[in-house]
Every structure is written in C-alpha cells, then in structure tokens.
Amino acid sequence: MFKIILAGCVGLVLASSAALADNAHYKIVTGPERGTYIQIGADLAKWVAPQAGIDLEVMPSKGSAENVQRMRFEPGVKLALVQSDVYQAYVDMANSGNADAGTTIRPLRLIMPLYDEEIYFVVRADSPLKTINEIKNQNMSVGLIGSGTAQSATTLYRLMFGTPVPDQYAQHLSNEDALAALIVKKIDVAVIVAGQPARLFTDMNPELLQQIRVLRLDPAAPETARAKQTYFPATIRVSSYPNWLKQDVPTLTVKAFLVTYDYNLRGTVGNLNRFADSLCTNFDNLQEHGHPKWKQVKMELPNLGKGWKYYPPVEKRLRACFAHKTAVAATNGPGPATTDDPAKSPKRPCTDEERLLLLCGGKQ
CATH class of the missing domain: 3.40.190.10 (Periplasmic binding protein-like II)
Structure with a gap:
C-alpha cells in the first residue's frame, strides 16, 4: 500500500514538473525598479501570464527607448511597455529616411493602449x-x-x-x-x-x-x-x-502602450493569443488587485495613427473579447506584416534625437 501511495506522489510531482516545463518562458521589459512600468509588468506576470501558460520574467530597464531596442533585438523579450511619444519618434524618424529607425520600429506591433x-x-x-x-x-x-x-x-x-x-x-x-x-x-x-x-x-x-x-x-x-x-x-x-x-x-x-513583435511562428502566436484571452478574462482582477493605474485602462482598441499597427492575431482576439464584454465592436484593421532585416549603424554624425532613441550604436 505504501508503495502505491509513493508511486502516486511521484507521479503527481512528475506531472507537475512536466506542466511547468511546458510553460513558455518570456520576458517583458518595463522601466526603473521604483517606477510604475515595473509594477504593471509584475501585475501581468501575476494575473495574466500563468493562465496563458507563460512564465513571464519582469525585466527592469532605463525606459521606453531601451525597451524598443530590447523588444526588437534581445532574445526572449516578447513584450515591452513603451510611451507613445517614444514610439512616435521612431515612426517619424523612420518616415524621414532613417534606416536604423525603420529596421527597429516597423516590425513592432501594439497589443493595446494602457494608461496616461x-x-x-x-x-x-x-x-x-x-x-x-x-x-x-x-x-x-x-x-x-x-x-x-x-x-x-x-x-x-x-x-x-x-x-x-x-x-x-x-x-x-x-x-x-x-x-x-x-x-x-x-x-x-x-x-x-x-x-x-x-x-x-x-x-x-x-x-x-x-x-x-x-x-x-x-x-x-x-x-x-x-x-x-x-x-x-x-x-x-x-x-x-x-x-x-x-x-x-x-x-x-x-500614453503608455503594451508592445510586441510581428511574430508568425505558430507556437509564439498561440502563446500570445492565450495571453490576449487571459488579459481580457482577468481584466477585472487587474483593475481590482493591480496598480491603481489599471483603473484608467479601457477595454478598447482605438484607431491608430499612420505607422502604428496592432498585432493582428491578438487584435482579433481582444476585439472579439472586448466586444463580448462591452457589447461595443471596435473597427481597426491591421497593417501588412513586415520582415526582419539586420540593423546598420548610421554612417553620418549622430543627431541628438537619434542618441536619445539609442540609434547610434556605441556613440553615446
């Protein structure tokens, strides 16, 4: 009898370990350790990621421009928190012909706006x-x-x-x-x-x-x-x-935004879809138990400016979920997907704005 019980306990431990091993290990880049972004990231890691089968590691950073760079180029970073003016600065610089800015920002996609x-x-x-x-x-x-x-x-x-x-x-x-x-x-x-x-x-x-x-x-x-x-x-x-x-x-x-990349691998798309479902399902938990700023977040995906695009798979899930919960359907289509390409260092003198957006390689 003891052997049967022991075998059953071992089986439960192994099953639990296998379930943990199946979780995706993702990172979210946030902000300074005593800022608001890192608390928002911690709320997502606690209330949203587990239900999506994701172990979400909350990473501190200097802030939005660094987050854009790490979201774009650092392995394992699947989510980032970014200020609207920083995102717009990259878009403007890309539209003005800066190749590095274009390489950095064009493959990035928004999940949803958060708070002010x-x-x-x-x-x-x-x-x-x-x-x-x-x-x-x-x-x-x-x-x-x-x-x-x-x-x-x-x-x-x-x-x-x-x-x-x-x-x-x-x-x-x-x-x-x-x-x-x-x-x-x-x-x-x-x-x-x-x-x-x-x-x-x-x-x-x-x-x-x-x-x-x-x-x-x-x-x-x-x-x-x-x-x-x-x-x-x-x-x-x-x-x-x-x-x-x-x-x-x-x-x-x-405004603060939750940002990701234009992923097309089936596994990553599936994980982020489950993250979107959990985000919608646990929205009330975030507002009740998370940082007070969650109370300012609205369940909506407003129309975006030129050069700004939602991540299509997640956008579809969130719109359906938000429409179901609020009975208000949003209308905004995703832009075309872009492909990855290697970054190139600027060959001319670095401007002050490029320096702030970390587009100058080692020249800081």
Whole structure:
C-alpha cells in the first residue's frame, strides 16, 4: 500500500514538473525598479501570464527607448511597455529616411493602449519657479539616455521654447539621482515621467519629500498651447501623495502602450493569443488587485495613427473579447506584416534625437 501511495506522489510531482516545463518562458521589459512600468509588468506576470501558460520574467530597464531596442533585438523579450511619444519618434524618424529607425520600429506591433503617465517637473521647495513654462535655461535632469523621460523632457522643451535643451543645462540622471542632485542644489529641475502613485515618491523619506515640490501647468501660457500639440493636460492628485501634496497639481501626460513583435511562428502566436484571452478574462482582477493605474485602462482598441499597427492575431482576439464584454465592436484593421532585416549603424554624425532613441550604436 505504501508503495502505491509513493508511486502516486511521484507521479503527481512528475506531472507537475512536466506542466511547468511546458510553460513558455518570456520576458517583458518595463522601466526603473521604483517606477510604475515595473509594477504593471509584475501585475501581468501575476494575473495574466500563468493562465496563458507563460512564465513571464519582469525585466527592469532605463525606459521606453531601451525597451524598443530590447523588444526588437534581445532574445526572449516578447513584450515591452513603451510611451507613445517614444514610439512616435521612431515612426517619424523612420518616415524621414532613417534606416536604423525603420529596421527597429516597423516590425513592432501594439497589443493595446494602457494608461496616461504624468510628467513631473520637480523643483526644490524654495525654488522661485512656479509653473512649467518657466524652466527655460534652467539646469535640469532630462532623464537617462534610453528612457522615455528623456524623450518626453526634450520633446516638451523643444515644443515649448522652439529650441533643444542647451547642452550646458541638460544632465542625463536616473530619477533617484536627479532628486538627490536637486536637493543638494546641483540642478534646478528634475523631469520625471511616472504613473501616479509612483513609488519613487511614496517610498521617499518624508523629510526629503518636504524639500521638493512640483511645478504647475499654466493653461494661459503660450508655451502650454505649444506643448499640447503632442501632450495632454492631467492632474497629479493629493490622494496619490497625501503626505506630500497639499493641493492637486495640473501637469501634462503621455500614453503608455503594451508592445510586441510581428511574430508568425505558430507556437509564439498561440502563446500570445492565450495571453490576449487571459488579459481580457482577468481584466477585472487587474483593475481590482493591480496598480491603481489599471483603473484608467479601457477595454478598447482605438484607431491608430499612420505607422502604428496592432498585432493582428491578438487584435482579433481582444476585439472579439472586448466586444463580448462591452457589447461595443471596435473597427481597426491591421497593417501588412513586415520582415526582419539586420540593423546598420548610421554612417553620418549622430543627431541628438537619434542618441536619445539609442540609434547610434556605441556613440553615446
């Protein structure tokens, strides 16, 4: 009898091990370890991937531009979180004739839009600056090269003031280093992109937190009108940071997207289809148990701009599922598939924008 029971236990262990071995092992590239992206990735790994038969490894990164590069070229990376302005910058550069940008972005596909990320213009509490349009020619951290923050900060500056951030005023620091440099007066402004509530601020030492504040968006400023050509008004809420803010702060925002590649291998397509089904099935769990930003995500696939394409197999599954759950059918067709081709290093001097998008090979 003991042998029969033992044999049965061994059989269960072997069956369980075989089931685990059958799981696909995928990676998702996210963002800094105290940012919002990495928490969104962890939510997908916990609530969505297991039901799809996927072991999803959540990988930290500098941010969106690095994520695009790793999504395109790093083995095992099947999913990425990318800011809309970074994705658009690649599309624009590809359309302008940059071969490396085209090689990088054209095979990438969107799974779905997620939520808006707030843009924080942080200054010291005793700073004379009050509004975002006053940051011209201030010593500032615009984010690490390869981060979405760097793209947003430099794009916003160019839109507002009609000129790039002057080299003598720009530093490329991580979020944590930027806040530290701000407090010790090495810089005057730290630009940070993060969905609220961001752990960067909620986990910060309360005494240090009281030494910094966020600049407000002035709706009447001409610089604001120019910034709104690409970005949208948003509010950083007291409820997100009750130990820091005394009132809501108007600011700007950028959209986050879940991105994949135009895969056509049967196994990968099947895994991503199951991921899409699980994403739809577990959407309520994400909104209830995941990061608060999930509450802003809508079950819809809006029409896309030129050069932006959904991943066709997943798009079909999500549209059917969303239509079933919301009784509203969306209409947007996928673009033609593209083929892979090797990247080539630019043979001319590297521009500042190419450098931010990591399109310059070793030249940083």
